[in-house]
Amino acid sequence: MGTWFGGFYGAPLGLAFGAWYAVLAGSAVRARLDPSHDGPDRVLTAAGLWLLLGGACAKLAWWGAPVALSPWGLVAVGLGLTVLGVARRRARLAWLARVAAGVDPRWQLDVRRSDDVHRSDDETGLLPLIRPDGRPQDGVLLYRAHGHDRYRSASPSAPAALTERPHPG
Structure with missing residues (x-):
């Protein structure tokens, strides 16, 4: 009875969490299989977006249960990681443009x-x-x-x- 009950309620929840985590895992796998110098920045951006969306969803479903990090904390950390990842990629592109222009000898x-x-x-x-x-x-x-x-x-x-x-x- 426990297996049937757990499978009936646990399988859809497990599939939902697995699909949610697949985005982040896919970004990390792609960075490993197709390595580049900006790979860590791409994974950092994906992780930041993942935490940002996760924190926003947790805020919608939060009923005041005790947690280690509040949903607003997840949103803030996710936003910080996303901004950091995007800023590093843009800085790399701007630096490459300066190198192409011959500014950095x-x-x-x-x-x-x-x-x-x-x-x-x-x-x-x-x-x-x-x-x-x-x-x-x-x-x-x-x-x-x-x-x-x-x-x-x-x-x-x-x-x-x-x-x-x-x-x-």
Whole structure:
């Protein structure tokens, strides 16, 4: 009798919670399977939205039961995480635009030589700076070290990440 009663009432509730958590788990799995430098920011944004919506739903269904964190606390934490994740992604895009414009002399965008025979082996293990989502990663972000060597005319550079090169127009 307990199994029938528990299955009858517990199965729909379990499916609802599983579907609710699948959004957050799916974001984390995608960040792991398709790694990029902005993957943690995307998961942070998804977790923040999840907490924000969860707190709002809990506020609608809250009957004054004792809880560790109030629904307004969940909304505040969720809003903070969402804003932080979005701000970090926007800051990364703005920084990449400054690098593409040549404002930061320590960083440089170069053409990726993935099909070229002169390709450096350093490019093989690089992660995309921003998740490609189907866009070609035809650029390499290079870190240019300050050369204090009197025998070199150019500073040495090391590849740091793959990226999409800005196209004119």
